[in-house]
Amino acid sequence: MSTTGTTLVIGATGTTGSRTVAQLTAAGHRVKAAGRRATPVADAEPVRFDWYSPATHAAALDGVDRVYLVPPLGDSDPAATMLPFLRQARTAGVHRAVLLSSSAIPEGGPAVGTVHRALPGLFAQWAVLRPSWFMQNFTGTHAHARSIRDEGSIWTATESGRVGFIDAEDIAAVAVRALTDEQAPNTDLLLTGPEALGYDDIATIVTEVTGRPVVHRRLSYEQMRDRLTAQVPVEFAALLAGMDRAIAAGAEDRITDTVLRLTGRPPRTFRALLESETRSGS
Template identity: 30%
Template sequence: MSILLNGGSGKTAPRIAALLAANKIPFLLGSRQGPGAGSGGHPAVTFDMSDESTWAKALEKTSIKAFVDLAKEQGVSRIVLCAGTTAAVGKDGMGRAWERLAKSGIDYAVLRLSCFMENLTEPGVAFTIGKFNEFDTATRDGKIPFVSADDVAEVAYHALTDGKSYNCDLRVLGPKNLTYDQVAETFSEVLGRKIEHVKLDEVGRIDGLLRAGLPEYFAQFLTRLELFASQDGELGSSDVVETLRGHPAKSLGKFVEENKSVWLPSSVPLVDDMSRRVYD
């Protein structure tokens, strides 16, 4: 068995790679960034799902011969698809791939994920928490079951390697639904200083992201996700992580404790281009 992991420079694929390597299971990381995207000495190759010209090299080095439409005839035994909360069979986006998987006869699993805890370590959020003791969203009082990428990776590992395929979708969620106000309270408790959640409307959120340097499409996309969450669109519960891993999903408090150096004032540069764009 050999496994191709797409999104090789993302949050989950490198973590899955580490688990596969530890268990001596052959794999290849595929990334639009090419061989340089590999971390920890893991093998990587240029691979872009939207560019068929990049497929050949990756498929030469793994038992995976193509994706969904060609997989069955080429002998692929299992495909695991990561999707979001809103994914549904036949729906535009990941739902189309899910529908094709379900009809293909190939063993599969669709992992439906909520917001990553790791998003809170992204440079923009880390900067505003570290320098201004606050962060902004348009999520208002919506509740989200934040999940750790470590937990997602372990579930994905099992979905890829367990003897019996699941052939269904699995909600991969954190242990508790939290508002961003509660997230701020957790930060305050762990970091030992008051952290505030600033609630913005749609226009204000998009404007702030644009001034932070994000492309307009991405700023609108992120804001739409937050507005969806503000209506409890992400709300949910699941025991998938505990069932497959054998212990509870990581709590936000533990995650912040493990990564608290990211949000310390001393971690923030004295001069930062983003701060000038957003806060001048």
């Protein structure tokens, strides 16, 4: 059984949230799975939660002492919504908060970087997860996965830049440790997979594992921004395209040992993930 209290997982049906809920409940921890439709996830208690509906916040926080925070999707200024909630959470008895950020966004940086900077002043126990780009971007419902299926193409402005892509299961495993270990990390944790790959490498691996030809289509920053504007608000499109430009300049070409150090096992390779999902028909 759990030796902790109850954990509120925000974004409980999402890429990392659903896996965090599953791993927490499998280990015997009590979990509230928060989402806009209170969807059942694993053995957690479903609860309705909407970042933009403060009326849903109090019930979600009732009886909770720790929280996993997935920022509102596509919001270029999440601090305006998240910081009032975090102050409410502290008042309600939450003492540990684990925030999902990004390897591309440092403390005090744009978007969720502002929340990162504020977190230590709000909670004595905290962690900020800063994972690299998700491997699941190529297998789920992300734009890259759709363009692979529909066009046999991956479109980026990353040129030949490399990324330490990470499996969302490994992110969730670190989240569980950060939420439940006796001592909170009280730092930010840079998370990568075991190797840095370019998008040309990704296209090659997808081709080899699935047998379907896939190519990496290289765009300029402006072309990528305009392509993304059809999918997300223009400010967020510019932010995402800027991240591609940073990858092209080498900003994500790095590997860390954080997953191994915190979980005791090495992170999964992209080829291993894709082979597993191909076998299972995902």
